[in-house]
Amino acid sequence: MKLLISADMEGATGVTWPADVLPGTPQWERCRRFFTSDVSAAIAGFFDGGADEVLVNEAHWTMRNLLLEELDERAHMLTGRHKSLSMVEGVQHGDVDGIAFVGYHTGAGAEGVLAHTYLANSITGVWVDGVRASEGLLNALVVAEYGVPVVLVTGDDLTCRDAEGYAPRARRVAVKDHVSRYAAVCRTPARTAADIRAAAKEAVALAGRYEPVRGGPFTVELEFDAEHLAGAATVVPGVDRSGERRVAYTSPTMYEGIRCFKAVTTVVSAAVEESYG
Numbered sequence: 001m002k003l004l005i006s007a008d009m010e011g012a013t014g015v016t017w018p019a020d021v022l023p024g025t026p027q028w029e030r031c032r033r034f035f036t037s038d039v040s041a042a043i044a045g046f047f048d049g050g051a052d053e054v055l056v057n058e059a060h061w062t063m064r065n066l067l068l069e070e071l072d073e074r075a076h077m078l079t080g081r082h083k084s085l086s087m088v089e090g091v092q093h094g095d096v097d098g099i100a101f102v103g104y105h106t107g108a109g110a111e112g113v114l115a116h117t118y119l120a121n122s123i124t125g126v127w128v129d130g131v132r133a134s135e136g137l138l139n140a141l142v143v144a145e146y147g148v149p150v151v152l153v154t155g156d157d158l159t160c161r162d163a164e165g166y167a168p169r170a171r172r173v174a175v176k177d178h179v180s181r182y183a184a185v186c187r188t189p190a191r192t193a194a195d196i197r198a199a200a201k202e203a204v205a206l207a208g209r210y211e212p213v214r215g216g217p218f219t220v221e222l223e224f225d226a227e228h229l230a231g232a233a234t235v236v237p238g239v240d241r242s243g244e245r246r247v248a249y250t251s252p253t254m255y256e257g258i259r260c261f262k263a264v265t266t267v268v269s270a271a272v273e274e275s276y277g
Contacts (some may be wrong), residue, residue, distance in 0.1 A: 001050060001051045001052050001053070001093070001097050001204065002045075002051070002052065002053040002058075002095050002096050002097055003046045003051050003053070003054050003055075003099070003100065003101050003151070003207060004054075004057060004088070004091055004096045004098070004099045004148070005039060005042055005054065005055070005056045005057065006059045006100065006102070007039050007056055007057065007058055007059055007102045008060045008087070008101070008103040008104050008135070009021045009060035009061070009152060010060070010103065010104075010105040010113065010114035011102075011155025011156060012034050012035040012038050012102075012103040012175070012188065013034040013037065013112070013175045013176070013187065013189050013193075014031060014034040014175075014176070014189065014217075015031050015034065015035070015051055015103075015113070016176070016182055016184045016186070017183075018182075020060065021060065021114065023062050023064070025276075028065075032065055032067055033189075034166075034189055035060075035065060035072065035190075035245060036066050036071055037101045037249070038189075038192060038193070038196055039056055039066060039072075039103075040193070041192070041194070041196035041197040042100050042102050042152060042154070042200045043071070043072040043074065043075045043197050043199070043200075044072055045197035046200050046203070047074055047201065047208075048148065049200065049205065050204055054075040054080050055071075055075065055077075055100075057078045057083075057087070057088065057090050058077065058078065058079045058080070059086070059087035059088075059127045060103070062081060063083075064079055064112050065265050066079070078090060081149060084181075084259075085142065086262060087135065087139055088139045088143055090107070090141055091142070091146050092146055092255075096148050096150070097207040097208055098148060098149050098150075098152075098203070098207030099148050099149070099150055100154075100156075100200065101136055101139065101153045101163070102196075103154060104134075104153060104154065104155040104156060104159050104163075104242075105135070105155050105159055105236065106155075106156075106162050107126060107132060107133055107134030107136075107137070109124050110132065110134070111178060112156055112158040112159060112181070113156045113176065113178050113181065113182070113184045114181060115154075117133065117134060117138075118135065118261070119155075119268065119269060120277065121225065121263055121277070122225055122244075122268055122269070123222055123223070123225075123265070123268070124224060124225050125222070125223040125257075126221070126222050126223075127221045128141065128219070132167060133220075134162050136150075136153065136159070136162060136166055136167075137165070137166040137263070138257075139257075140167055141166075142254045144212070144254075145213060145214070145215075145253055145255055146212060147213075149169070149170075149206060149207065149208070150163075150167035150170045150211075151167075151206040151207050152173070152196075152199060152200055152269040153170050153173075153202040154173040154174075154199075155175065156175070156177065156184055156214050157174040157176070158178045158229055158233050160174045169206055170189075170206065171199040171200070171202050171206070173196050173199045174256050174262065175187055175192040175196075184229075184249075189244040195207070209271060211224065215254070216251065216252045216253045217252050217265065218250065218257045219248060219249070220247070220248065220249055220250075220260070220261060221242055221246055221247070221248040221260075222246065222264060223243070223245055223246045223266065224228055224245045225277060226276075226277055227244055227245050227270070228239040228271065229245070229271055230243075230246060230272035232248060232267055232270075233267055233268055235267055236264050236267060237264065238251075239260070247264070
């Protein structure tokens with residue numbers, strides 16, 4: 001039984017504002033320990049539930065945030081960027097029985113602590129076949145194509161509510177309650193670690209190889225906060241304008257869909273200027 005953890009940081013214990021997750025800041029250094037505690041708790045819970053192997057895939061920003069020296073020693077950690085499937089790298093090899101989304105958050109344009117989709121700003125909304133999509137939904141569609149169920153989701157309370165739509169059977173743990181995009185009522189690391197560990201132990205029972213879901217084609221639409229970003233995105237083959245600040249594309253699978261999404265966000269990031277966006 002092998003479990004994969006996709007570890008993002010905005011939904012970690014105690015994280016409420018940009019400095020908490022921006023590499024190099026004093027607050028980021030402090031919050032790395034909270035983040036590592038959440039992930040270690042999920043690892044421990046999976047082993048409590050009978051897992052044989054746990055792989056952690058870093059999924060935040062530089063993908064070099066977790067403190068390896070403080071991580072549960074039974075796990076392995078995949079760290080660094082430029083991975084084929086980015087946030088869910090590792091799921092494609094056919095040996096993963098379940099995946100956890102730890103430290104996740106709601107999507108761009110939605111309520112939630114540090115809500116966004118891939119880019120901290122610039123993107124104001126993402127939709128898949130007309131449904132507003134968080135990173136959780138996008139990644140859930142990818143892993144479903146490999147027959148891997150989402151068994152655990154942690155983040156703020158609105159992230160847990162979002163997960164009801166894309167992973168209704170998954171165990172969910174709210175480590176904080178949303179007040180605004182930059183404020184939350186937070187539980188202490190000791191409490192959240194206990195809650196995550198208990199939920200992860202239960203979540204192992206949900207793991208197992210499933211028949212791959214072939215749900216495509218998928219139409220993905222993105223909305224930006226400036227018109228020129230939509231223009232920039234259309235340099236990616238297959239991406240066309242669908243509105244003044246919107247683009248859309250259709251992919252036969254979500255594997256191809258998420259790779260196109262990564263290309264669009266890379267191009268859009270390069271088109272953002274410091275003062276005017």
